[in-house]
Amino acid sequence: xxxxxxxxxxxxxxxxxxxxxxxxxxxxxxxxxxxxxxxxxxxxxxxxxxxxxxxxxxxxxxxxxxxxxxxxxxxxxxxxxxxxxxxxxxxxxxxxxxxxxxxxxxxxxxxxxxxxxxxxxxxxxxxxxxxxxxxxxxxxxxxxxxxxxxxxxxxxxxxxxxxxxxxxxxxxxxxxxxxxxxxxxxxxxxxxxxxxxxxxxxxxxxxxxxxxxxxxxxxxxxxxxxxxxxxxxxxxxxxxxxxxxxxxxxxxxxxxxxxxxxxxxxxxxxxxxxxxxxxxxxxxxxxxxxxxxxxxxxxxxxxxxxxxxxxxxxxxxxxxxxxxxxxxxxxxxxxxxxxxx
Amino acid sequence: xxxxxxxxxxxxxxxxxxxxxxxxxxxxxxxxxxxxxxxxxxxxxxxxxxxxxxxxxxxxxxxxxxxxxxxxxxxxxxxxxxxxxxxxxxxxxxxxxxxxxxxxxxxxxxxxxxxxxxxxxxxxxxxxxxxxxxxxxxxxxxxxxxxxxxxxxxxxxxxxxxxxxxxxxxxxxxxxxxxxxxxxxxxxxxxxxxxxxxxxxxxxxxxxxxxxxxxxxxxxxxxxxxxxxxxxxxxxxxxxxxxxxxxxxxxxxxxxxxxxxxxxxxxxxxxxxxxxxxxxxxxxxxxxxxxxxxxxxxxxxxxxxxxxxxxxxxxxxxxxxxxxxxxxxxxxxxxxxxxxx
Numbered sequence: 001x002x003x004x005x006x007x008x009x010x011x012x013x014x015x016x017x018x019x020x021x022x023x024x025x026x027x028x029x030x031x032x033x034x035x036x037x038x039x040x041x042x043x044x045x046x047x048x049x050x051x052x053x054x055x056x057x058x059x060x061x062x063x064x065x066x067x068x069x070x071x072x073x074x075x076x077x078x079x080x081x082x083x084x085x086x087x088x089x090x091x092x093x094x095x096x097x098x099x100x101x102x103x104x105x106x107x108x109x110x111x112x113x114x115x116x117x118x119x120x121x122x123x124x125x126x127x128x129x130x131x132x133x134x135x136x137x138x139x140x141x142x143x144x145x146x147x148x149x150x151x152x153x154x155x156x157x158x159x160x161x162x163x164x165x166x167x168x169x170x171x172x173x174x175x176x177x178x179x180x181x182x183x184x185x186x187x188x189x190x191x192x193x194x195x196x197x198x199x200x201x202x203x204x205x206x207x208x209x210x211x212x213x214x215x216x217x218x219x220x221x222x223x224x225x226x227x228x229x230x231x232x233x234x235x236x237x238x239x240x241x242x243x244x245x246x247x248x249x250x251x252x253x254x255x256x257x258x259x260x261x262x263x264x265x266x267x268x269x270x271x272x273x274x275x276x277x278x279x280x281x282x283x284x285x286x287x288x289x290x291x292x293x294x295x296x297x298x299x300x301x302x303x304x305x306x307x308x309x310x311x312x313x314x315x316x317x318x319x320x321x322x323x324x325x326x327x328x329x330x331x332x333x334x335x336x337x338x339x340x341x
Numbered sequence: 342x343x344x345x346x347x348x349x350x351x352x353x354x355x356x357x358x359x360x361x362x363x364x365x366x367x368x369x370x371x372x373x374x375x376x377x378x379x380x381x382x383x384x385x386x387x388x389x390x391x392x393x394x395x396x397x398x399x400x401x402x403x404x405x406x407x408x409x410x411x412x413x414x415x416x417x418x419x420x421x422x423x424x425x426x427x428x429x430x431x432x433x434x435x436x437x438x439x440x441x442x443x444x445x446x447x448x449x450x451x452x453x454x455x456x457x458x459x460x461x462x463x464x465x466x467x468x469x470x471x472x473x474x475x476x477x478x479x480x481x482x483x484x485x486x487x488x489x490x491x492x493x494x495x496x497x498x499x500x501x502x503x504x505x506x507x508x509x510x511x512x513x514x515x516x517x518x519x520x521x522x523x524x525x526x527x528x529x530x531x532x533x534x535x536x537x538x539x540x541x542x543x544x545x546x547x548x549x550x551x552x553x554x555x556x557x558x559x560x561x562x563x564x565x566x567x568x569x570x571x572x573x574x575x576x577x578x579x580x581x582x583x584x585x586x587x588x589x590x591x592x593x594x595x596x597x598x599x600x601x602x603x604x605x606x607x608x609x610x611x612x613x614x615x616x617x618x619x620x621x622x623x624x625x626x627x628x629x630x631x632x633x634x635x636x637x638x639x640x641x642x643x644x645x646x647x648x649x650x651x652x653x654x655x656x657x658x659x660x661x662x663x664x665x666x667x668x669x670x671x672x673x674x675x676x677x678x679x680x681x682x
Contacts, residue, residue, distance in 0.1 A: 088447040103448075
């Protein structure tokens with residue numbers, strides 16, 4: 001790899017050999033219902049707890065991604081995953097039976113971009129096959145971050161709905177067998193923490209938008225590109241409120257306009273008018289499931305050729321919020337490309 | 342990098358250009374008191390909360406490590422840290438002002454080995470300078486994992502005492518300016534989750550010992566070495582109970598005996614007889630502070646030339662334990678070497 005500014009480029013870009021995005025019932029009723037690899041009508045996954053259900057979903061997405069790539073767990077050098085649960089147990093319990101060397105990561109809702117970017121760097125450095133993934137579950141998140149479901153708490157309009165879902169990608173080195181149409185990871189950028197002092201834990205979009213604006217601007221600057229060079233600039237889960245702020249920040253702070261090519265996984269996964277999700281979807285599983293099924297599917301079908309994936313995370317805990325701390329944000333970027341024929 | 346079995350080797354080993362380990366008052370009264378880079382008598386660090394104090398300690402160790410390496414934060418391509426706090430806020434709040442691209446990691450008490458191994462792989466892959474680190478704080482851990490301090494809960498003999506401390510290393514590529522005496526990272530191994538069904542959250546040593554035994558055995562097998570080839574095999578924080586189990590497991594399961602060269606950071610940092618810490622020290626900050634000050638100091642002074650550092654983590658949360666789940670363990674290995682003159 002080599003650097004221009006903060007952006008990392010790859011001489012021989014790693015490829016995504018397989019991917020899968022799986023979701024729960026509500027997500028399966030949304031606009032992307034036809035693209036998910038699996039919709040689980042029973043979001044308990046038959047497990048004793050919502051936490052174990054989340055792990056089962058991540059496990060399922062890894063197995064499906066490996067299957068798409070014609071790989072078995074023993075082919076994988078490193079698996080990198082993360083989630084929102086305390087001490088990342090979503091990942092630990094998903095992976096404990098797979099017997100793959102495990103790199104635990106934490107990036108809040110930016111996790112899918114963080115694990116995918118890290119997979120790309122390790123594959124470029126010599127790893128033969130890595131898996132990156134992330135998960136979240138509405139029910140495990142609600143009781144951990146807000147209230148038990150039974151409490152029936154009200155949510156303000158800026159609040160987002162944690163996606164029940166998971167996504168995983170298998171990243172490997174290009175070989176003579178690799179298809180010419182393979183999805184390549186041509187550049188990545190690891191984000192820097194950005195803290196504008198937002199303290200409202202029911203407005204994560206506002207906490208994350210400044211980080212997204214910064215990473216997008218830095219990436220466009222380092223690559224000397226503009227919005228017109230991309231088929232899609234895809235943020236993770238800014239939702240309605242955060243997306244509005246992102247557009248404003250990019251215009252005012254950086255004199256950039258990406259609106260013609262921008263979309264947000266949190267806006268895509270639900271029908272905001274019909275599904276009662278307030279400002280949109282959120283959670284590590286939001287961008288993970290949308291990217292690994294819908295977006296990569298469109299790339300494989302030749303409908304998109306150049307996608308800048310920028311997932312954002314709010315680096316807070318219930319404790320830090322109760323202690324009155326602001327919510328720092330972070331955004332990592334991954335540039336995905338296929339050859340235009 | 343190239344692989345033999347699960348072990349990763351480096352053609353041109355990355356070097357540790359600087360490191361620092363800092364601790365609180367109790368740790369500063371222990372046997373290693375003369376080797377820490379800083380002992381904070383006031384373990385609140387003058388902050389409003391123990392959580393922010395932990396962040397301040399990690400921040401301090403990073404600044405000291407960079408200073409030892411004659412680097413500034415702007416020289417660093419990636420900083421990789423982790424901690425035990427929910428949603429890894431110890432790291433987020435430590436790093437938010439440093440403006441370094443941030444890779445959040447989670448490995449429970451194995452974090453120092455995980456971040457150091459990851460730094461080595463990224464530097465080998467082309468990053469110019471990375472920082473790895475980890476932290477823990479007795480007071481933030483107690484109230485999160487056990488009881489508020491004010492409750493005065495009793496602890497069983499197998500329980501360990503979470504270290505208040507942090508450690509960081511600056512890892513960079515070897516250059517013509519690099520000293521011939523530099524500490525090199527010559528090999529690493531990312532561990533695989535090992536779960537023998539231990540469910541007692543007051544006996545982390547037992548939960549982690551099987552993972553340590555497995556990683557040590559795999560590493561010795563892959564490198565075709567035995568205990569006699571090392572000056573020290575250093576585990577993270579198995580404590581008294583876990584160390585006994587490690588020795589037993591290695592003998593019974595793997596027919597290996599490492600006792601002549603083995604020590605454990607959790608046994609070294611406190612005087613177990615005088616300091617009322619039951620089975621010894623624990624927490625990400627235990628192995629981080631001991632490795633980054635005492636051990637690397639001994640290597641710089643030529644007292645140790647070949648150290649296999651194997652930090653272990655218990656991948657549980659208070660929620661998973663209350664739900665009756667077992668505690669999976671993991672252990673990552675880093676081989677540190679200096680030239681013997």
